[in-house]
Amino acid sequence: MLKTNPAFAASVKTASNFNAAACINCGSCTALCPLGVDLHPRTLFRYVLIGAEEKLLENTSVIYSCLLCRMCEDNCPADVPIAENIRSLRSYINRTRFGLMKG
Numbered sequence: 259m260l261k262t263n264p265a266f267a268a269s270v271k272t273a274s275n276f277n278a279a280a281c282i283n284c285g286s287c288t289a290l291c292p293l294g295v296d297l298h299p300r301t302l303f304r305y306v307l308i309g310a311e312e313k314l315l316e317n318t319s320v321i322y323s324c325l326l327c328r329m330c331e332d333n334c335p336a337d338v339p340i341a342e343n344i345r346s347l348r349s350y351i352n353r354t355r356f357g358l359m360k361g
């Protein structure tokens with residue numbers, strides 16, 4: 259069963275500019291990502307928006323594998339700040355899992 263944490267999305271946004279509200283789930287980001295099938299920004303962002311913290315944390319190694327190359331972002335039809343959002347996810351994990359202040 260999927261557990262959700264209603265405060266999770268707000269916590270990710272703390273001290274960051276996370277914004278995935280405009281995502282239309284088109285899949286272009288995954289199709290263009292040089293890392294291929296392992297990294298699905300739209301799925302990671304959806305986990306945040308629905309409060310699926312555990313599912314996001316299962317993807318910690320994937321989140322840290324992102325090259326921040328912005329290939330996805332440059333071709334996103336909804337202008338989602340994908341790389342910045344991934345930085346926000348790292349910042350959240352750094353704070354909550356590793357006790358660090360900045361991602």
Ligand code: SF4
Pocket residue numbers: 280281282283284285286287288299300330333334335336337338340
């Ligand atoms: S390319 Fe942009 S709009 Fe399309 S799924 Fe990825 S983040 Fe969402």
Ligand code: SF4
Pocket residue numbers: 287290291292293297299323324325326327328329330331340341
């Ligand atoms: S910024 Fe990250 S998710 Fe986007 S294309 Fe580059 S490696 Fe893939």
